[in-house]
Amino acid sequence: MALLNRRLVLSLTHLSSAVLQRQFSTTGACRAIQKLTRVRVVDNSALGNTSYHRPPKCIHVYNKTGVGKVGDKILLAIKGEKKKALIVGHKMPGPTMTPRFDSNNVVLIEDNGNPIGTRIKTPIPYILRRKEGEFSKVLAIARNFV
Amino acid sequence: MWRAVSGARRLLRPLGAAAGGTPRAVPPPPRAPPGPRGGCAAAGAGAGAGALEAAAERHQAADTVLQKFNIDFVVALLRQENAKDICVIQPPPEIKYCDYFIIVSGSSTRHLHAMAQYMLKMYKHLKEESDPHTQIEGKETDDWMCIDFGNIVVHFMLPEAREVYELEKLWTLGPYDDQLTQMTPQSLPEDFIFGLTANSSDHLETRT
Numbered sequence: 620m621a622l623l624n625r626r627l628v629l630s631l632t633h634l635s636s637a638v639l640q641r642q643f644s645t646t647g648a649c650r651a652i653q654k655l656t657r658v659r660v661v662d663n664s665a666l667g668n669t670s671y672h673r674p675p676k677c678i679h680v681y682n683k684t685g686v687g688k689v690g691d692k693i694l695l696a697i698k699g700e701k702k703k704a705l706i707v708g709h710k711m712p713g714p715t716m717t718p719r720f721d722s723n724n725v726v727l728i729e730d731n732g733n734p735i736g737t738r739i740k741t742p743i744p745y746i747l748r749r750k751e752g753e754f755s756k757v758l759a760i761a762r763n764f765v
Numbered sequence: 766m767w768r769a770v771s772g773a774r775r776l777l778r779p780l781g782a783a784a785g786g787t788p789r790a791v792p793p794p795p796r797a798p799p800g801p802r803g804g805c806a807a808a809g810a811g812a813g814a815g816a817l818e819a820a821a822e823r824h825q826a827a828d829t830v831l832q833k834f835n836i837d838f839v840v841a842l843l844r845q846e847n848a849k850d851i852c853v854i855q856p857p858p859e860i861k862y863c864d865y866f867i868i869v870s871g872s873s874t875r876h877l878h879a880m881a882q883y884m885l886k887m888y889k890h891l892k893e894e895s896d897p898h899t900q901i902e903g904k905e906t907d908d909w910m911c912i913d914f915g916n917i918v919v920h921f922m923l924p925e926a927r928e929v930y931e932l933e934k935l936w937t938l939g940p941y942d943d944q945l946t947q948m949t950p951q952s953l954p955e956d957f958i959f960g961l962t963a964n965s966s967d968h969l970e971t972r973t
Contacts, residue, residue: 663948731906737930738944745861748913753902755911755918759932762945764860 648710652687658725662736690750864916874907
């Protein structure tokens, strides 16, 4: 998105060399967010922004299927502790006319539903509003909508 | 202040008349003009009138229960419930979230619960069958509850939670909010890979 303009220029010019140098093979997103997915915390909580030697990973999806889409609650392992989080965007293409993000974005919440951070800079999709669930608090601390 | 629109239906009665009647002990809520800068009152009033007219026209187009359950009714209910620090914000129309964003403080958890349930009860009493159902979000919490009525969103918070989150600052100041500027610039994770999609129409093809 807007963050990636620099990266876009870099990758367009160095795309071929970057791809050939990579030693591993990667696939596009097949399933949105499931167990052991590395996610990106997008709010300004201390827990989400301090660096750690391991990226935050999903360890459980609170869903009948084990696949989490936008609006689902998941359990994250962050800095050696377990925290619940809400998915606000994923790399997998969703229904038509819904935004697709370039990273799996997640907002940390408490067990009772209050968000831990106080501001969210990345765009949040409007479809969260239509969904059944308690999303008004996350929408209240968001700045941009998509 | 607000003008009657098209004579036949006056959807938004001037709030000044209602406010003038009851002298408020709490500081007056910031009626933020729609615009990124919460500017001076003169500019705000001029911009506010134009945007409010546009808002009223949008109300006319979208029917709903809100003929009766409009912003004046909600604020009157909140005053009746002894809500403290009622803050009504009108976000700019570019943020297509809601028309009015209300933040209200309560004196205790029980007070917040009571206000939220009373608000919901009045909504259910006035709504038609075709209107969407609403729920109280945050019933398990003890400091923050909110209800989304479609074009009005009401947040009931304790004063401590209000200090922490500072929603008024975010929704009035917009990109100039101080908490936003204090956030460290977000960096992408090291394992982030750009340009990988399974979409074949994307010209950034991946080759392994």
